[in-house]
Amino acid sequence: xxxxxxxxxxxxxxxxxxxxxxxxxxxxxxxxxxxxxxxxxxxxxxxxxxxxxxxxxxxxxxxxxxxxxxxxxxxxxxxxxxxxxxxxxxxxxxxxxxxxxxxxxxxxxxxxxxxxx
Amino acid sequence: xxxxxxxxxxxxxxxxxxxxxxxxxxxxxxxxxxxxxxxxxxxxxxxxxxxxxxxxxxxxxxxxxxxxxxxxxxxxxxxxxxxxxxxxxxxxxxxxxxxxxxxxxxxxxxxxxxxxxxxxxxxxxxxxxxxxxxxxxxxxxxxxxxxxxxxxxxxxxxxxxxxxxxxxxxxxxxxxxxxxxxxxxxxxxxxxxxxxxxxxxxxxxxxxxxxxxxxxxxxxxxxxxxxxxxxxxxxxxxxxxxxxxxxxxxxxxxxxxxxxxxxxxxxxxxxxxxxxxxxxxxxxxxxxxxxxxxxxxxxxxxxxxxxxxxxxxxxxxxxxxxxxxxxxxxxxxxxxxxxxxxxxxxxxxxxxxxxxxxxxxxxxxxxxxxxxxxxxxxxxxxxxxxxxxxxxxxxxxxxxxxxxxxxxxxxxxxxxxxxxxxxxxxxxxxxxxxxxxxxxxxxxxxxxxxxxxxxxxxxxxxxxxxxxxxxxxxxxxxxxxxxxxxxxxxxxxxxxxxxxxxxxxxxxxxxxxxxxxxxxxxxxxxxxxxxxxxxxxxxxxxxxxxxxxxxxxxxxxxxxxxxxxxxxxxxxxxxxxxxxxxxxxxxxxxxxxxxxxxxxxxxxxxxxxxxxxxxxxxxxxxxxxxxxxxxxxxxxxxxxxxxxxxxxxxxxxxxxxxxxxxxxxxxxxxxxxxxxxxxxxxxxxxxxxxxxxxxxxxxxxxxxxxxxxxxxxxxxxxxxxxxxxxxxxxxxxxxxxxxxxxxxxxxxxxxxxxxxxxxxxxxxxxxxxxxxxxxxxxxxxxxxxxxxxxxxx
Numbered sequence: 001x002x003x004x005x006x007x008x009x010x011x012x013x014x015x016x017x018x019x020x021x022x023x024x025x026x027x028x029x030x031x032x033x034x035x036x037x038x039x040x041x042x043x044x045x046x047x048x049x050x051x052x053x054x055x056x057x058x059x060x061x062x063x064x065x066x067x068x069x070x071x072x073x074x075x076x077x078x079x080x081x082x083x084x085x086x087x088x089x090x091x092x093x094x095x096x097x098x099x100x101x102x103x104x105x106x107x108x109x110x111x112x113x114x115x116x117x
Numbered sequence: 118x119x120x121x122x123x124x125x126x127x128x129x130x131x132x133x134x135x136x137x138x139x140x141x142x143x144x145x146x147x148x149x150x151x152x153x154x155x156x157x158x159x160x161x162x163x164x165x166x167x168x169x170x171x172x173x174x175x176x177x178x179x180x181x182x183x184x185x186x187x188x189x190x191x192x193x194x195x196x197x198x199x200x201x202x203x204x205x206x207x208x209x210x211x212x213x214x215x216x217x218x219x220x221x222x223x224x225x226x227x228x229x230x231x232x233x234x235x236x237x238x239x240x241x242x243x244x245x246x247x248x249x250x251x252x253x254x255x256x257x258x259x260x261x262x263x264x265x266x267x268x269x270x271x272x273x274x275x276x277x278x279x280x281x282x283x284x285x286x287x288x289x290x291x292x293x294x295x296x297x298x299x300x301x302x303x304x305x306x307x308x309x310x311x312x313x314x315x316x317x318x319x320x321x322x323x324x325x326x327x328x329x330x331x332x333x334x335x336x337x338x339x340x341x342x343x344x345x346x347x348x349x350x351x352x353x354x355x356x357x358x359x360x361x362x363x364x365x366x367x368x369x370x371x372x373x374x375x376x377x378x379x380x381x382x383x384x385x386x387x388x389x390x391x392x393x394x395x396x397x398x399x400x401x402x403x404x405x406x407x408x409x410x411x412x413x414x415x416x417x418x419x420x421x422x423x424x425x426x427x428x429x430x431x432x433x434x435x436x437x438x439x440x441x442x443x444x445x446x447x448x449x450x451x452x453x454x455x456x457x458x459x460x461x462x463x464x465x466x467x468x469x470x471x472x473x474x475x476x477x478x479x480x481x482x483x484x485x486x487x488x489x490x491x492x493x494x495x496x497x498x499x500x501x502x503x504x505x506x507x508x509x510x511x512x513x514x515x516x517x518x519x520x521x522x523x524x525x526x527x528x529x530x531x532x533x534x535x536x537x538x539x540x541x542x543x544x545x546x547x548x549x550x551x552x553x554x555x556x557x558x559x560x561x562x563x564x565x566x567x568x569x570x571x572x573x574x575x576x577x578x579x580x581x582x583x584x585x586x587x588x589x590x591x592x593x594x595x596x597x598x599x600x601x602x603x604x605x606x607x608x609x610x611x612x613x614x615x616x617x618x619x620x621x622x623x624x625x626x627x628x629x630x631x632x633x634x635x636x637x638x639x640x641x642x643x644x645x646x647x648x649x650x651x652x653x654x655x656x657x658x659x660x661x662x663x664x665x666x667x668x669x670x671x672x673x674x675x676x677x678x679x680x681x682x683x684x685x686x687x688x689x690x691x692x693x694x695x696x697x698x699x700x701x702x703x704x705x706x707x708x709x710x711x712x713x714x715x716x717x718x719x720x721x722x723x724x725x726x727x728x729x730x731x732x733x734x735x736x737x738x739x740x741x742x743x744x745x746x747x748x749x750x751x752x753x754x755x756x757x758x759x760x761x762x763x764x765x766x767x768x769x770x771x772x773x774x775x776x777x778x779x780x781x782x783x784x785x786x787x788x789x790x791x792x793x794x795x796x797x798x799x800x801x802x803x804x805x806x807x808x809x810x811x812x813x814x815x816x817x818x819x820x821x822x823x824x825x826x827x828x829x830x831x832x833x834x835x836x837x838x839x840x841x842x843x844x845x846x847x848x849x850x851x852x853x854x855x856x857x858x859x860x861x862x863x864x865x866x867x868x869x870x871x872x873x874x875x876x877x878x879x880x881x882x883x884x885x886x887x888x889x890x891x892x893x894x895x896x897x898x899x900x901x902x903x904x905x906x907x908x909x910x
């Protein structure tokens with residue numbers, strides 16, 4: 001029983017580490033634009049580094065049919081958009097101070113982060 | 118849009134083509150004659166007016182410096198104000214008053230190909246969305262059928278005939294086959310859950326897919342272990358849960374499918390608005406009427422509209438007279454009379470006459486396009502009440518996973534035999550019953566319906582925050598002029614002295630007042646005009662500061678002004694002084710008119726109260742809202758108006774800048790203050806208030822100026838706005854409460870907290886059904902708002 005409990009504790013520790021502590025890798029934006037796929041339940045890439053104080057364009061292509069994936073929100077920047085299925089949708093990001101801002105669907109099941117640096 | 122990046126882009130070096138970009142202005146048409154620029158009204162207008170956006174897709178641009186060339190070529194086309202290319206998307210947005218064909222030719226001359234990007238059309242996008250939703254719905258229903266085709270018979274078998282345990286070799290083989298069939302269901306009907314779960318797991322995030330995949334996966338793997346190596350487990354624990362896996366997948370697919378149907382209804386309001394857009398316009402070109410697609414209508418085009426037809430773009434009537442039904446935009450049921458010089462708005466319907474109007478705003482600049490845009494934005498925004506749910510949903514899924522592990526450990530440590538089976542069932546049920554969707558959907562679904570509902574009533578809500586604050590308003594400040602009253606003074610009384618003839622007096626009065634620019638004078642001129650009385654030209658016109666005016670017409674000496682002016686000139690007004698004061702107490706402004714030094718008439722002018730102001734104010738007061746009236750007018754008039762409409766609290770002689778101070782003062786008293794004004798000179802006060810309401814007349818509104826815009830002049834719009842926001846907030850609270858309670862009760866029950874007391878443990882299938890229908894309940898409850906009738910509240 002001890003081993004089972006230890007295994008359970010380890011599993012919990014793994015969950016905590018995997019979802020909350022681990023910092024996943026980010027992708028840097030090139031030439032002021034980046035393409036983001038909305039596919040299989042996630043944004044790909046989801047963590048994007050981009051230069052601060054410069055206009056940038058995020059081009060979303062939504063391939064998931066689930067209506068959850070349609071609304072895109074960047075609440076900190078007061079941006080929202082409807083991602084049309086199988087279409088490229090440009091979202092223009094105004095020049096922004098260094099910092100981190102989340103982008104997500106209405107229900108935060110699709111999540112990503114813009115890192116201005 | 119501007120040309121500001123012109124200089125920067127010129128420094129880029131060319132790399133891909135040695136074709137020279139056109140320099141200077143060129144006529145970009147191949148087969149049309151060169152256009153004369155400057156003098157044509159349309160190109161002159163293009164410089165000064167707001168113009169439309171053109172979206173083009175460019176073919177053949179292979180490097181960044183092509184961007185410079187294409188932009189330059191487009192900017193050289195007559196009427197183009199700016200051209201900005203998005204290299205990544207190979208698209209250009211051009212602003213200006215220009216034909217698409219000219220732009221395409223310009224790009225072709227520069228050495229590339231271009232076509233109009235039609236994907237921007239709202240209606241098309243909507244159609245495509247509906248089609249895609251329908252496809253997805255069919256797919257989900259098919260998935261559901263496959264899963265339930267296996268799950269239901271298995272469940273019935275388990276409940277009635279058989280024990281779902283594995284003891285004999287025969288049972289092992291049989292159940293192994295069933296396990297493979299379940300795997301098939303997982304693949305065909307549940308693939309999207311597992312792929313989504315795996316992808317978000319890789320991304321260190323978790324969502325609903327993660328929970329479903331883990332829950333159904335755990336049940337299946339355990340069952341397969343039972344079938345494959347039963348000896349690992351005590352005899353009592355050799356139970357299979359294939360039916361749970363198949364049933365859960367089926368039920369959740371069913372829930373998702375029904376949710377799509379219900380979601381479609383939440384966007385009805387925006388669909389209706391988009392549907393108001395006309396598809397073609399009958400433009401008069403070269404004295405001929407031609408039907409052209411709405412996208413090709415240019416500024417200053419003359420458009421003919423017959424009775425029963427839709428107005429295609431915004432414009433000014435240049436010929437004809439008609440009544441226009443604007444109810445679809447303003448909520449105002451009465452048709453509005455339109456004649457030469459009046460504005461007409463895209464999306465409204467021409468009722469009675471045939472008119473010709475000049476296009477003043479086309480494409481994405483029309484009021485309707487702005488309204489659609491604003492409603493869409495507002496529908497996507499979240500009121501602060503939803504923030505807690507947002508914070509929770511960010512941690513929700515991993516927390517549920519931890520609870521599932523803890524629950525399994527608790528059963529293994531303290532549970533009765535077969536502890537392993539109990540542990541697996543409880544962990545699976547916890548994973549399945551938890552529903553982050555219901556939490557996440559609670560707010561946005563209601564906002565979507567509420568904002569749409571408001572738009573239907575002619576109320577434009579800027580964002581979720583305005584919606585939420587409007588529901589909590591305790592004090593409403595109303596501006597007098599233009600808000601409670603019509604804002605346009607009219608002649609209300611003409612009291613004639615003995616021997617005077619009404620028409621003659623009015624003609625003389627209008628003649629003398631025609632020279633004055635005072636609003637009260639205009640009311641007199643206007644009133645004479647309405648009665649078909651022509652003003653004549655006067656001579657020796659003089660204005661007497663603060664008192665009135667004098668002039669001569671033929672042999673008559675005319676004097677028009679206040680009591681003081683008459684006394685100064687020694688004119689006897691005794692016979693009328695009481696009547697004049699009585700008029701003043703009714704919020705009217707009496708003015709004296711003397712002909713040849715003899716009083717001829719007292720003419721009273723007043724800004725009439727809007728017909729439904731009294732009722733609307735009563736409606737607001739019945740909701741317990743404190744009403745304060747502000748006006749720059751004198752105390753006497755203010756008092757008279759206030760008492761007429763039933764307002765006890767008012768402040769008169771307020772300068773526009775002091776209105777904001779009054780707002781601040783009320784806020785300091787702890788009130789949540791709404792401010793209603795016409796949006797122009799009340800801007801500081803509107804901005805200062807917790808919620809600023811701009812009241813428009815018809816569709817001529819400054820949409821950007823306030824938190825909430827009332828498209829019709831009636832104060833009922835205000836009461837409607839507050840009623841709708843209250844109803845929406847209540848709906849959100851019900852949803853959030855339901856979703857919280859559901860999860861907070863469901864998860865512990867699934868973990869088995871009731872088992873020690875009542876011997877109750879949820880089946881994973883029940884959990885699947887509950888979870889599938891919890892988010893559906895949220896959407897359905899939000900849809901209830903569609904039936905809300907603001908008028909009754």
